[in-house]
Amino acid sequence: MFPPIEDIYRLAPELVACLFGMLIMVVDPFLPRERKDISANLGLLGALASMAAIVLMARHPGAGMYGLLVVDKFSIFLHMIIFGAAALVILAADEYLKQEGILQGEFYALVLFATCGMGIMAGAAELMTAFVGLEISSISSYILACYRRAVLKSHESAMKYFLLGSFATAFFLYGVAMVYGATGTTFLAGIAASAGGAAGNQVLMKLGFAMLFVGMAFKIATAPFQIWTPDVYEGAPTPVTALLASGPKAAAFAVLLRIVFTAFGDAGGTWFWIVWGSAALTMIVGNFAAVVQSNVKRMLAYSSIAHAGYMLVAVAAAGAAAETDSAAGIAAVLFYLAAYALMKLGAFIVVSHLGGRGEQRLALDDFAGLSTRQPVTAACLMLYLLSLLGLPLTAGFLGKLYIFKAALDARLIWLVVIMAITSVVGAFYYLRVIWVMYFREAHEELTTAPVAPGVAAVMVVTAAGILVLFFFPGAVMNFAMQGAMALR
Amino acid sequence: MVPPSYYLVLSAVLFGLGVVGFVFKRNIITIFMSIELMLNAVNLAFVTFSRVVGNLNGQVFVFFVIVVAAAEAAVGLAIIILIARHRQSLNVERVDLLKL
């Protein structure tokens, strides 16, 4: 009756995360105000421990929990991204929470729970499981978004995220129902097996897929479902924004990719054009809207939309190449996800550090002369921006390279051209931040708090990661490739 | 013997009404209600389909949906309370500090 021990191993990271989450919930209330850092350390420890647990999980590949969950290279790769992101966020959040003076213990617990949910999404081989995982991560994120309870913007972002999020989830659920109705199962493999039955089922399948896509596209934030992103990202506490930008996106991509390639793989034609259009629209909207932003945080939000678009290009490429091989595209997505997580996390964390108390310092002008005030911070931020821009010596460049390659192999010339042009547009706003930091003189009253150790650590890790991913992409790319293979 | 498609059409209609409600309502709470309406529609579809495809998974899913709905309700209402506390209005259109 009790599931075999291997299944426990297969769930190891999630379990560890949850255990630590609960532990924090138990411990935190008993901690005096000034010793809250214990729960911070516990959180960090939890994240790291669950990262370690990934190894345990990796040792037991294959389906588990009656086929609801699958451990493959794909899932492992995403686990690393997700839990890594969580660890970094927790690392950096400490300073933020202190300066904002908001209660901390629950924060880390929630981050861990959210991560757990994302982990489930990454490994889910069945739609309902994915859905539950999705809900866990979403609900935790709603709360996190609302974490600055004294701040109206924070509520607002939480409210918008919550309303629209559950709206989208409803669509997702409806899609699940349709697919279930059409195939009699919600197991991805099963769907693939029984797809394409009677004509009627075809309609249901199509509706089902459409709804599932809406749900996932919403989480990934691709046009026209990107609409919530800027507001939520801006309103949420910046570390949370960092998490939102990296973790859930990766998890949602995991689900989308599984749905698209495992469940609907052979029906490539049916969804290709949707992805195509959405990708093009997303890149355009994201990049152009970012040009006119004066709030750096919001600008980064738009840029993350744009990057979702880039990744979608790779998905489209994989789709176009579906009948022969889509590994290249999927691998490109995975690699880009990794790179993207690094640079976005880094950028948002630095921004949260610079934002100062109450996030008052997010306007572009507040970054003036940063290069003289905090050279290293400025240099790191520049690195992230250049990476987002896709300049060489950064992971972003190789990411773009792989996406371009996949897209060109799939002959998506126009998508490539759009991507190229829009990424040049990207230069506009990334460079603007750089020149404000470096070319403008700081106006006097600007003073930035010294970099907290946590933030420093995050900057080191992310910056190093970005460079390493450029100079030695071999291992990562190999892993991504195998993960991609695992999907088929 | 009622053909399943009747149920499904009904669920579709309810779902659609939920969507319309979301777009139409201004009061945050009622908007949330229309989401609940959509979830209910989904449940109906699940139950019906489970009857059609001949396994009980659908009904099991209904439980999950309900639990999720509950959780969402708890959190959502909490958020709504916060909003209501800080600005004496539940009109969703008045909540637009974040824009452009």
Added chain:
Amino acid sequence: MAREGYLLSVVTFLPLLGSLGLLALRGDDHVWLRRLALATAVANFVLSLLMLRGFDAGTAGYQLEEFYRWILWPPVNYHLGVDGLSLWLVILTTLLTPIAMLASWESIQKRVKEFFIMLLVLETGMIGVFLALDLILFFVFWEVMLVPMYFLIGIWGHERRIYAAIKFVLYTMTGSILMLVAIIWLYGVSVTGMPGGTFDLPALQLLLTTGQIRLAHTTELLLFGAFFLAFAIKVPLFPLHTWLPDAHVEAPTAGSVILAGVLLKMGTYGLLRFCLPLFPAAAKQMAPYVATLAIIGIVYGALVSMVQPDLKKLIAYSSVSHLGFVVLGIFSFHPVAIQGAIYQMLNHGISTGALFLIAGMLYDRRHTHVIKEFGGLATPMPAFTAFFLFVCLSSLGLPMLNGFVGEFLILLGTYQVNKLWATWAALGVIFSAVYLLWAYQRVVFGEVTVEKNRALPDCSARERLILWPLCVMILWMGVGSPLFLSRTETTSHRVIEQMKRPQTPQLARGEPQKKAGAACCAPTARIATQTVQNEAGPK
């Protein structure tokens, strides 16, 4: 696998090393910052001269090659090599960098540390561009160079520096991003001829010339277009030139020197290195249009430069005109003309570099580039006047000075191919005299009009130290051209050689099939790739 020492790597990365050294120094220790930077640059110059020793003028192919694997999939390699084309350009770079440093010895006072770091990083980038034989590696250097240049203009530039800097970067990126796409596409094509494909330039060249891979005509045109756009912007070719005047006027002296001296050459270098050998058919088809643009550039640039009130702008537009000659020479596909083009690249680097240095010296004294502000400088600054004249003469192509040899060869070669082009282009020879002599007259001749100028100091020892080497080079290259040309000879012929394609269409697969995409993804195929890669690496 050819491994002939590590000289090229050393030459490429020594400046980077130096910049790291600078990082270690204290920011306010200007003296030692300058000294260390200069020492690095000079050392690099000496090292680069060592290339001449190992370089055999007789062999056409790449020499002193270095080849290491970098990324397994797609197979990107660290592949350096030098040939007649890149040899002198590298030396030009290593020569101009220390000179640029000396030029900014005193004029740069804020953020000295960053300044010299940027210069050194820039040098690494430029040398890398000239030496890289792997398309991706090339592109990496090509893009990396943007950043330090962006900063040089943006931080140490003059009034409208921001606009200039951003304009510069956006212009360049627009071209280069498309080039990246084209590179990847080319890789995709290469897969059809070689399992796993390759980004390696010699390998690609071999595949193309032996007909193992063929480009469908439209494909070739598109790829050519993408590459050409990137390079044409860099050159800059009319009508893509408008970033140049702004960038030059706003950049600090050192920036302008490097920009005019080396960066512009990357465009023409790229044309010679990639556009012609890789896409001959397209190049031939487009030649008339390109030549027309080049000629327009020559005349147009000269005329516009004639009426510039700002000395630096004037020189900038003259660059447009001069590089028009180079492009024309390249696209006449005549060995003599190509020789001339290569030579003209070097000449322009030295002469225009010197001109900008001179403009910089005026700026140091009077903090303006406006010609009206000067006049009659011959009285207070005789030595300066002499240098200025000498450089002007070399720039307007007086025989026995370097400029003439280049222009003459270009026109001579072009004339053999197309009389009309050469005739129109030769007009530039007249106009160059007009604008340079006119500017010269307005600056140095006549009575001193502005009181401030009456007591201007003549060239300091440092400034003489900067200008003398350049003047010597100018004369030397004007009289002893064979020394240089003999080493570019084989290269220029090889370009023509590489433009040949086998006529019999074996495996006329223009487009890379999706299979190709697949093949290079399968791990097994990837291993195969590498094995092939190793033989196919440097040929």
Added chain:
Amino acid sequence: MFMLDYLWMIPALPLVGAAVNGLLGGRWPKRAIDAVAVGTTGLSFVAVLELVHEFFSLTPQQIPWVKSYFPWILAGNFRADFALQVDQLTVVMLLVVTGVGWLIHIYSTGYMADEGGYYRFFSYLNLFMFFMLTLVMAANYALLFVGWEGVGLCSYLLIGFFFLKKSASDAGKKAFIVNRIGDFGFMLGMFLMFKTFGSLDYATVFSGAARMPVEPLGAAGVLTAIALLLFVGATGKSAQLPLYVWLPDAMEGPTPVSALIHAATMVTAGVYMVARSSVIYAHAPTAMTVVAVIGCVTAFFAATIGLAQNDIKRVLAYSTVSQLGYMMLACGVGAFSAGIFHLMTHSFFKALLFLAAGSVIHALHGEQDLRRMGGLRTKIPWTYWTMLMATLAISGAPLFSGFFSKDAILWKTASSTFSTPQGNQLLWALALATAVLTAIYMFRLLFLAFFGAPRYDEHRVHVHEAPRSMLVPLVILAALSMVGGFVGVPESLGGGDRIERFLAPAFAAAESAAPEATTEHAAKYSHALELVLMGGAIFGAAVGVLVAWRRFLVGKPSRFEGTALQKNLSTLLQSKYYVDELYDALVVRPIQWLSNTVFWHAVDERAIDGTVNGLAGAAREVGERARLAQSGNTRSYATWVVLGAVAVTSILIWLVK
């Protein structure tokens, strides 16, 4: 055979002088500078004499004697060596250049004694010698072009020597640029030559050209094209129509410069070049005709202007243009040796004229206006006498050098076989008219300057004879202009016409290509006829002198005087036919307008930059539009989601099959 092996020393010596003076002269005393400058040129003159001596010991097969030193340009199939050559033509030129050049150097030491930038002046002058010698000794067109442009540079520098004067630097610039226009043609000529013969070496080119058929009159073949293109260069360098405009302005330079560069040597480079390329021209009668006509018209045209100028140097300048026209005419009618002959004599008397004029100016403390001179005959006798000799020579007084050379040209023009007899007669008539005019304006100059009452303020200006350093050259040159002609006494006067026979081998190829003189042609143009025409020429000169005497010395106004026609005519002449104004209006201004208004502001700033910035603006516009979607209103957001859902479902259901 020392000199023949070390030809390079001849140009190298002045170069050394130039370098030494230019780099070190600044800190040296005048004496040292003189020593270097005069010494080096003198040495190269001596070297030339030695060379000539050795030259006569060469067998005809060894001529032209070519020595190649080092390759200058090597590229593909193009090769240009630093190679010098010597043949009869070169010898004459060398003697003229170094000889006259040396004299003028000596003269300058006196003339420039109290000018600033002394060392600069001499280093430029030496540099000029170097380039001029390179020009005449070059063994291929590329190297010739080096000298060609080099002398242009030096003339630019020397004209603008007094750089404080705007007019001076302007004149220098004008000279260089106008020459560049000529060089444009010259370069194209070289390119075409290379395309045709695959080389620019004289040997290859000439032998190649000699083998090609003569192109009929009126035909425009390759050789004609080459010849005409080269001639464009010649018009620039030798101040022929339409590019003569720079020469008069060039008088802004110091007088010795005018004497050396703008009278004796540089301006004759064009003539030399045409003569050097005689083979090519001989094969292109069309080109020949053009050359002849241009030369002849220039001669007349310039002479007319010379009549009305008041600046002593400008008069001489226009006379130079006119005399150069003669030489071109000679070349044009195939009388290359006559052309060179006149080139030589002209270099004597014209140099003398300038130097003498210089001495006059020197005496009057820089006064150049003829209207403020007069009665100098007694005050500066040496100058007067030497100048008289020169004037007689140029006016073609019998037995003076000018007489023989000019007469040779006139006769050859009349008897040319290159164009139709009518054509010849026309050219001859015009040339004769020019001769008359020459006599008039030269004697006008003489009378106005040296005769009559002094028209300058005698209290301030006390006239004094020039120092010996200036007089010696005057005297030597005077002697030369008197006797110099005897190397070319025509057969008709029982002379051997030595120079023609000496130069014959240099133009042999050209001669052979020239149309065969038919027997009746030979009969028609007999010695008798030649003597008759000669008489005509002498008579014409006499008339000219008389007119000048009557008008400017006696001062008796003719009936013609005072008429409206005369007034307009004289203003027209005084303002030199408004040619400069014409060029300014037709060429200079339009180009400036085009560059400034159209190209720079309209195209560059509006069109191109406008587009670029417009694109940037457009990006912002799109951004503004895109952000409008972010109304901040959740209902709108929901609408977007619904929109998406509808789109996706519809696409899947309706579009995807």
Added chain:
Amino acid sequence: MSAQLIVFFVLAAVAVLGAVSLIVARHPIRSALSLIAVMVALAGLYLLQGAELVAVIQIIVYAGAIMVLFVFVIMLLNAGEEERTNLSRMARYVGLPLGFFLMLQLAWWVGRGTSGMAPAGGISPALTKNLSTLLFRNFALPFELTSILILVAILGAVVLAKRER
């Protein structure tokens, strides 16, 4: 026209009307009540399809617990009449039409797609036993996860409701 069909139509009518009144009602309480009505009607439909357990839970948990929570909050905030602002032209002129269009599209295509469908014969009746085996064995993972979900919800409620310090 069997009895079942009649019952179905009655319940369906109730559901739809309830939904409509949920939308049109100005006062939140009325909306809430109408939603409850919908739920009850749906519970009836579940019964009609032999899904007793679901029906019961629908009544107890959904209509009972969750909706009570809603009503409670409405009371707590004593939210009054909804003000029908129209700040979003988008929603008014695009959103509503599209919403209806989506409804019709779904209804139409689902109807067509499932027209042929008949209940699969011989299925294991929805006995609580069978359900629980599914729930506690095959779907144990999501089931356990829901516990975390609840935990998160509680945590969230705590965090958000806790008074500012």
